[in-house]
Amino acid sequence: MNYIFHEKESYIFDALLFPGMLYYKEKDILEADDNFIEFMPESSQLVMKEMHDLILPYADRVKTFYFEGMEDHDFIELLMVRSPFMGKESPMEYLRSLLDKSEKELLYDTLYALDYFDQDSSLQDREASMEKAHELAENKEGIMPWLSGLSIGSDAKWQLYSFTQNPSSTLSSYVSLMEEILPIFEQFYGKYQEKITAYGRDFVDRLMKPEGDTLSEISNGIITEKVLTRDPMDVLITMVNSFSIMLNTASRNPFLAWGADIERIFMAIREKEANQIQERVTLFKNLGDRTRYDVLMNIARGITSTKIIAKNLNVSSATISYHLNNLVTAKLIYLSQQEGKYTYKVNHAFIEKCIGDLKEDLGRE
Known part of the structure; x- marks a missing residue:
């Protein structure tokens, strides 16, 4: 199995997820997985709190595009599915490419992603989601009843419904917000970028060992190479979701997003x-x-x-x-x-x- 670490895309991924740290709460992260509580490094929790504090002044505007519920996919996550950021040089280059899309394209892409994510992992069907997105894009009056049946929070439903009625203007407002937030994120990320890059390269080098399933070894058997959908597999290292492993199979360019601190947890567990x-x-x-x-x-x-x-x-x-x-x-x-x-x-x-x-x-x- 081959892996490719993407430094620029790791930065873009975290920059786009960064505003969601508005909802970080120390209590929530400690209870997110009660098997891991005692192993979570305090230094990492402080970094997450720092991100929360940086985004707090933008709270009212951020809430329009980022949602608190663990099953609510943020505005930008939905657009990432059919408009991947892989290959882009910066967050703004990616966001400007989204602005080039037509109203109908933005609407279709969002409806497709919502339907795909709402399916259970064992039932996900891309063709069915495509059909549903086409049907709703052509008959917009059916969007609100359909949204009401999705497994997402009421706030997210309302905000996403508003977006489906005015995709281009909503996207423009989002990009304007990000133009203000990205310089703050860039300054914050700069303190850790060298460390993230070094870790990403080392991580991929270890995964490429000629024998055995190193991914399974590192993750204590939680994720194995057998579930990966492509070879070579694109790898991102994320600070924003530093305690998580995310296998993104919805995007046109599937990738593995590996938390910057998750391996420290696995190592601590192995020692104990x-x-x-x-x-x-x-x-x-x-x-x-x-x-x-x-x-x-x-x-x-x-x-x-x-x-x-x-x-x-x-x-x-x-x-x-x-x-x-x-x-x-x-x-x-x-x-x-x-x-x-x-x-x-x-x-x-x-x-x-x-x-x-x-x-x-x-x-x-």
Whole structure:
């Protein structure tokens, strides 16, 4: 497997996501994954708070284009899907290229991305999203009823509806906002750019080892080369989402966005799990949560749709996403690719090993 680190695109990606740090809250990031809390570096949390403080003066305008809900895709994320930024030299070059699009193109691109993202990972169908986008672009009166049924917050629905009515003028307002914010981001990012570039190059060099699945080794088995959709795979290093791994399969140019600090977390976990006891503690802690156990049971029965599981358990899709994230990091489930689509599978081998190790811990072979 081959990988290519993109320095300029890493910068562009973070610059476009930067305003979303308005919603950073220390409590939220610590609770985002309760398997990782004790391993999150304080220095990294301070950097995230710094970004939040820098964007705070623009709060009222930023809220028009960036949304708080974990399942709400920001305005720019939707446009990235059919208008990738890969190959661009700067954030402004990319944004100006969007301004060249017609009203109808902007509308179609946004509707397509919204429909694609609203599908569950195991059901995503590009052709179906294309058809839905064409249908709605030609019959705009159907947009609001359709938006009402999406799994996004009410604020996001209203803002996105406003955009669909005036795509070009809304985009122009967004670009004007970014013209003010980008110099601030550039100054902030400059303090870390050399470090990010060095890490990105080293990361890709390690991934290109001739034998074994280094990606799986580094991520403690959370993501493997088997789920990657292209070779070579484009890699971005992100500071804005420094504790995350994002495999972007929606874009015309799929890429892997790797959090700048996520490997430090994995290394800390590995050190603590040297005798594998912590793995078992984490497994049983997750099984001790009733909702999480019920989510695991649904997956074991072949039900991997976030929406269906949420309906079965009478909770929100956001709650299910939270529990799925914890089940993945606890290795109880893993991401699998089946016929070109993504789905979750129960990690039976790991569970059986933990149970066997528990018996040994308790003196029973």
